[in-house]
Amino acid sequence: MPLIYVPAQGAPRQLFVLLHDDASSPEQLGQLAQSLKQAFPQSMVVLPYAPLRSADTAYHWFQQTGLTEENYVERVKTALPGLVALIQRLQRQYLLEGEHTALVGFGQGATIALEAVHEQLDLAGRVLAFSGCYARLPDMAPPATTLHFLHGEDDPVVPVEFMRETHEHLAELQGDATLDVASKVGHELHDALVRQAIYRLQTCVPLRSWKAALGELRNDPDAPDLSDLDPPSRTLH
Numbered sequence: 168m169p170l171i172y173v174p175a176q177g178a179p180r181q182l183f184v185l186l187h188d189d190a191s192s193p194e195q196l197g198q199l200a201q202s203l204k205q206a207f208p209q210s211m212v213v214l215p216y217a218p219l220r221s222a223d224t225a226y227h228w229f230q231q232t233g234l235t236e237e238n239y240v241e242r243v244k245t246a247l248p249g250l251v252a253l254i255q256r257l258q259r260q261y262l263l264e265g266e267h268t269a270l271v272g273f274g275q276g277a278t279i280a281l282e283a284v285h286e287q288l289d290l291a292g293r294v295l296a297f298s299g300c301y302a303r304l305p306d307m308a309p310p311a312t313t314l315h316f317l318h319g320e321d322d323p324v325v326p327v328e329f330m331r332e333t334h335e336h337l338a339e340l341q342g343d344a345t346l347d348v349a350s351k352v353g354h355e356l357h358d359a360l361v362r363q364a365i366y367r368l369q370t371c372v373p374l375r376s377w378k379a380a381l382g383e384l385r386n387d388p389d390a391p392d393l394s395d396l397d398p399p400s401r402t403l404h
Contacts, residue, residue, distance in 0.1 A: 169193070169213050169214055169253070170214040172211065174208060174209050174210070178261065178262070179209060179210055179261050181268070181269065182210065182213065182261065182267055182269070183200075183203050183213065184268070185212065185213070185214045185271045186270065186271065186272035186277070186280050187272075189217075190225045191225065191226065192216060192226050193214035193216060194224070196271075196356070198356070199356055203365070206369070211257070215253060218246065228243070228275055229242040229245050239302060243302040246279055247279070247286040250279065251283055251290060254290060254291070255287075255290075265289040266311070268290065269293035270290070270293070270294045271364075272296055273298055273356055274299050274324070277298065277300070278296075278299050278301065278302055281296055281302075281314070282301065285305055285309055291312055292311065293313050293314075293368065294312055294314045295317065295364045295367075296315065297318075297360060298322055298356075300333060304336050305340070307340060308341060308342025308343070309342070314343065314344040315347070315364060315371070316345065317347050317349075317363060318346070318347070319349055319352030319354060319355060320349060320351065320352060325354070327348055330348075343373055345367060347360065347363045349363075
């Protein structure tokens with residue numbers, strides 16, 4: 168059973184699903200869960216256990232034995248149906264939709280979150296990917312999801328240059344993605360990245376909303392010229 172936090176009063180208005188790293192457990196994300204609850208008091212925060220267990224506190228999203236570069240993508244895909252079903256069940260139960268849902272992952276949990284919004288395109292409006300990347304670069308950007316990549320400059324597991332290439336690839340696909348890099352930070356859930364993630368959630372206008380608003384303004388003859396402005400979701404820090 169996942170760990171579940173609900174608002175002290177009233178029905179939840181947002182759903183956060185937090186996905187831990189490989190060989191870990193939801194307790195790894197306890198401080199992150201508390202930060203999200205404090206920033207979004209009307210949110211529901213859910214921390215599922217990965218489906219495979221090798222020790223008391225070591226859970227895995229997919230089978231690690233015999234894992235190779237050739238079978239990695241297929242192994243990742245095996246974790247998606249169960250997770251998607253859990254999220255959809257919670258959405259139905261609490262009358263929430265994808266636009267009210269954010270998937271938050273660290274390390275391999277970030278990979279699962281990113282791949283899940285391609286498995287089910289209306290699953291979540293946001294993904295916060297801490298120190299993690301796609302299993303394989305996508306051929307299309309998720310049309311209904313804003314992707315926030317949060318990374319340490321000195322990450323030895325997933326090099327930051329790969330994340331910059333990922334961000335550029337998504338931009339070429341007309342995707343909605345941001346990349347924030349913390350200097351002197353490795354493969355960790357650093358406080359600076361957590362604060363930036365909350366800032367992104369509170370301030371970042373989804374690119375699809377920006378384009379819709381820009382289209383309306385362009386049809387207004389009295390509106391100012393906004394053609395030179397950058398969409399806020401394309402900012403690279």
